[in-house]
Amino acid sequence: MKGIISIQSHVVFGHAGNSSAVFPLQRMGMEVWPIHTVQFSNHTQYKQGWKGRAFSADDINQLVAGIDNIGKLSDCQAILSGYQGSAEQCQAIIHTVNSVKQQNPAAIYVCDPVMGDPEKGCILADGITEQLINDVMPIADVIVPNQFELTQFTGMEINNLEQAKLACEKALTLGPKIVLVKHLHSIADDTFTMMLATADGMYISQRPQLEFNRQPVGVGDLISALFTGGLLQDMSAVTAFEHATNACYGVLKETHKRQEWELQTIAAQAELVQPTEVFHAKVV
Template structure:
């Protein structure tokens, strides 16, 4: 069975980082080998705070070396990275990708370039954003940024559809073959917009914007995992894009119906495989 190494944050309670990504990848039929960059009791938006700690870059390297020693890196068909706790961890990601691709040239690297967002309580350590922009994202086969992260990577403003397309095209020139923008907030207030850029062009998909008293965390991690799963299983990027959109929307609908703000990933697990909605992407 094909494996995915997922190097992200982890929360003991709730669904963010690996806690949002691992089960969907498994539910879609893949083996997942999670490596945690940080391990917290809960995500950082709780006003009561959180407990836990970050891991060192050497922790990541040691775990990858252990997997290599038992001859399993050749069974890894994707490296998926998310939140990084230090600039040194970014270097460990680069080393991991190079080792995996040496063992399995068919493997892909999917980078979810999590950058600081003070409004969400997401503060990055010094040097991470620079490492992501200059070294990590150019190495990736696929990047899954939000609008802000895409703008930072390309150094281009994004306030409308044409600028979003231009930024996606610029991002592809900088290294990645595929760009999935998991949220284009400038396009519309009443709909949630996402964009996929491949060699075939730019595709836009829009679905209803669901209202929550508190916005759920871990949705981007879920989208990245669903898209990665599709690609590893051999699904064409456009179909994988539509599936990731529809499945994540299904999870959000179940979460809203339960009047929760922690993603109800387990309760909505059938949506991960057979989404009830069918929003289609259009070439723009």
């Protein structure tokens, strides 16, 4: 049984982190081995707050060691990481990636480098951003940053498409082989823009921007999972990029139709496999 180790946050209620990533991957036919960096009652943007705690880096290492003990690290096809609860957890991610690749050199590491954004209610512990930039993102095969995170990684300002292309070009010289920018907010106001950069070229995907009273949380986690699943199903990077765009839009449409804040991933599960709307990637 081959699978994906997904090391992310987990919420009991709603869909963020592993709670946004695991089911879509399973619905695409993947086995997922989730490891939680934190376990919260709900995501952190609720005005009432949340309950729960972060796990230690040793908790992550112990769980990975347990998988190794039963001889299954060699069956790990990918490591997917998202929100980290401490700088020490970043080191546990690095240890996990190294351990898996020793057992299976063909495994890929997909890093969603979640960085602090106080305006969105996402606050990180000290040292995490620096660890992501200096130690974690450079060892990733694939990174899935938003515009802010790409700027942090490359040190380059992004205000337009040309600057985004230059930043992606630089990111590809820093270690990753594929860059998927999960949201380029400076490109257009009326459309949601994503960018893909590989050694073969650069592409953008644009789909309608749905208006929500409160923006759903966990969209980036969903995009990262869908893209990872596509790559493991032998889709080309461009096809996986298009699938992630289209499937995510299908989930968001259902969420919008129901006027919900939490992603309606279960209700829209057919979209994860066969999206009803198709937005093609364009070469830029």
